[in-house]
Amino acid sequence: MAATEPFACEVEFQTGALCPNQQVLRRALRDIGAIFADQEAVQQILSTEGDRLVYEVYVADVPEEDGHLPYCTTVIYPGRVGDEYHMTKGHYHMRRERAEVYLGLSGEGCLLLQSEAGEVRVVEMKPGTAAYVPPGWAHRTANTGDVPFVFFAVYPGDAGHDYGTIETTGFAKILVAQNGQPVLKDNPRWRR
């Protein structure tokens, strides 16, 4: 069903699932391992524990077209790769002038933002936090807690996802656990 008719679906705050079930994107370590700073840790996990699910995105059936407002939920499972928290790939919008809104549903995490000039900001998120991603900022989220971090997102239908820029440069900063607390550090693999 395309959203040319009014519709609703239920959002399960604890799991992130949309009911009735929509499209689910699954991101496993084997596929997205390159985003983590500690590549030895990635290989170590894959060779000793095998693959693991890092996050899933439940996507509502709304066209990615001008005028529509696609929405989705993301659930990032708790865990770390080396000291770095499980996180999403992260992206700019293809159309840089498009913004996005996130709403924390359960668990806790951080929204990491980066401008094209290389400035980085961190917004802490918990249930009820409405976070704003302004136009022009790349965005990535990390689970800094011990339970799944679930949040809702809505963005303009013509925003588009630009993954290539972040795949090439990475983020200037990484979020790592130090004495059990999230700390922002310089990314040793950051390329301007």
Ligand code: M6P
């Ligand atoms: C949020 C939104 C989605 C995005 C998802 C996962 O829900 O920003 O558009 O797909 O997070 O992030 P990414 O696409 O960077 O892996």
Ligand code: ZN
């Ligand atoms: Zn986005």
